[in-house]
Amino acid sequence: MSDRRASSDAVMEKTAASRPPLWLTAGPGIFLLLWSLGFPVAKIATGYVDPMLLLALRFLCVLAVLLPLALWLRPPLPKRRADWGHLIVTGFLLQTLYFGLSWSSFAFHASAGTVALIVSLQPVLVALAAPAMVGEVISRRRWLGFMLGLVGAVIVIMGRSAVEAxxxxxxxxxxxxxxxxxxxxxxxxxxxxSHHPVTSNLIQYATGLITTLPLAVLFGQLDADFNGVVVASLAYLVIGNSLIAITLLLAMIRRGEASRVSALFYLVPPCAALLAWLMLGEAMPLLAWLGMAVAAVGVALVRPGQRG
Incomplete structure (x- = not known):
């Protein structure tokens, strides 16, 4: 009897150990909402503040939160020079290039929905490059999902083209x-x-500030209307879009395959467009809703944890 109980306990422990942590299970949904909301919020804020100045202020505020936290927690720093370099490169690509160009597109009157749709093509590029760069094998089922997501994005663009220039x-x-x-x-x-989240965020946002601030000074407009809308938008972009969403994204990338995690971005356009419709009044024609449904089917085929 004791042997049977011990065997049963061992099976239960093995099952619990193989079960993904709660944060990883809920992570995709939380990330999707926080990331999608960043598009209309940034669109609102760039109507009052130059995008590069807004980005530099975002980095400065994030660092103001992280520095005291780092002094209190004293998280371990990267031990190798190469690890420092990798964090800096990732920070530049993600913080400076991605966010800098995304927010600059708003200054050129691109809608939140259009920008979200274009960056949703990321999974296709990742799927094409992942086999050669990170050794992933892309199955037929997942290729079908990527293609459906791409078709859905194109349908949404076509639907919005009638009401948006x-x-x-x-x-x-x-x-x-x-x-x-x-x-x-x-x-x-x-x-x-894998580094302590405070350490990795501190290095990456410092990289963003160092590379963005000169651009804001040289090419941006330093005069801004810092009203309540801007303050509220900046607060969300710092806490929700920066500290929580980015940490969650990088953690999910390290825990799962790059192409499957990237497939979440197919759901960003419908979420961002819906939020932009509610917050900014951006038009949502019927054809666009159809495209969003097609994209949702695509992401269902390649969602994190799906096999094959």
Whole structure:
């Protein structure tokens, strides 16, 4: 009897050990909401503040939160020079290129929905590059999911084109942001090493501030209207979009395959467009809703944890 009980306990312990942690199970949904909300919030804020100045202020506020936390917790620093370099490169690709170009596209009158749609093509680029760069094997089922997501994104763009005009500079900035976050995802997957979240965030946001502040001074407009809307928007971009969402994204990338985690971005356009419709009044034609449904089917085929 004791042997049977011991065997049963061993099976239960093994099952519990193989079960993913709660944060990883709930992580995709939390990340999706926080990330999607960042598009309309940033669009609102850039109507009052130059995007590069806003980005520099965001980094400064994040560092103001992280520095006292680092002094209190005293998290371990990277031991190797290469680890410092990897964190700096990831920080530049993600914070400076991705966010800098995304927010600059808003200054060129690109809508929150359009920018979200363009950067949602990231999973396709990751899927094409992942086999060569990080050794992942992309199955037929997952390729089907990627293609459905891409088709859904195109349908949404077509549906919105009847009610929205986007400038060429805005589109170019958005596609540059797409390359930035795709590069950051692949680089983090291949070279990223697990560090204390305070340490990795501190280094990456410091990199963002150092590389963004000169651009804001040289090319941006330093005069801004710091009203209640800007303060509230900045507070969300610091806490929700920076401290929580980015930490969660990098943690999920390290725990799962880069292409499957990237598939979450197919759900960002419908969420961002819905929030932009509610918050900014951006039009949502019927064809766009159809495209969002197609994209949702695509992400269901390649969602984190799906096999095959």
């Amino acid at each position: 986007t400038s060429i500079p805005g589109l170019l900035c958005a596609f540059g942001a797409l390359l930035g976050i795709t590069s950051a995802t692949l680089y983090e997957k291949r070279f990223g090493v």
